[in-house]
Amino acid sequence: MILALTMVVGRVQAQSTEQNLSREEKKALQEQLDSLLAVEAVQAINEKAFTLEADRVVFKYGNMAYVNSNTNFVSVKGDNAVVQVAFNIPISGPNGIGGVTVDGSVSDYEVKTDKKGNISISMNVMGTGISARVFISLPKGTNHATVEINPNFNSNRMTLEGVILPIEKSNVFKGRSL
Structure with a gap:
């Protein structure tokens, strides 16, 4: 009870403080x-321990859809990776949640930084039945990134947009993998 009351008082104080801040201060x-989030994202990329949680997908011909970030992601932990797309459709799909999940090993992991400080990552993710070539672009000074997924089994390239988080701060749900 005391903890709940303390949390409510803290929220009220935070709202009061936020209202008193000028636009420039905000x-x-x-x-x-x-x-801070950008520094954290770059560190996670260099440690090969990150998740790109996507909230938007852009399909091959430019159609776009908003998606759930805890079921649409690219995650890398050491030499293992998961690439998952899951759409809000009534059909369960191969992964049981409306899409495809590739859980496999990472190869050809390469991180490059251009003259402007933008980071690009390229890698192959090799699953049991399928694999994909993955390209991630992270503009300097942000943790908002774009990932292009090129599956090897068809030409249905897609692009996901979201944020890069250290793997321990990520909250994703992995479906069945192929």
Whole structure:
């Protein structure tokens, strides 16, 4: 009970403080937060321990859909990776949640930084039955990234957009893998 009351008081104080901040102060705080998240994302990429949680998918011909970020993701942990897409459809799909899951090993993992500080990652994810070539683009100073997935079994390339998080801060649900 005391903990709940403390949390409510804390929220009220935070809202009161937020209302007293000027637009410039709010913008400065947001920039500091974005900077911290960007540093955290770069560190996770370099350690090969990250998840890109996607909230939007762009299909081959430009159609776009918003998706659930805990079931649409690319996750890398050491030499293992999971690439999963799951759409909000009534059909369960091969992974049981409306899409496809590739759970496999990472090869050809390469991280490059251009002159402007933008990061690009390329890798192959080799599952039991299928594999995919994955390209991730992370603009400098943010944790908002784009991943292009090129499956080997068809030409249905798709692009996911979302945020890169350290793997321990990620909250994803993995379906059955192929």
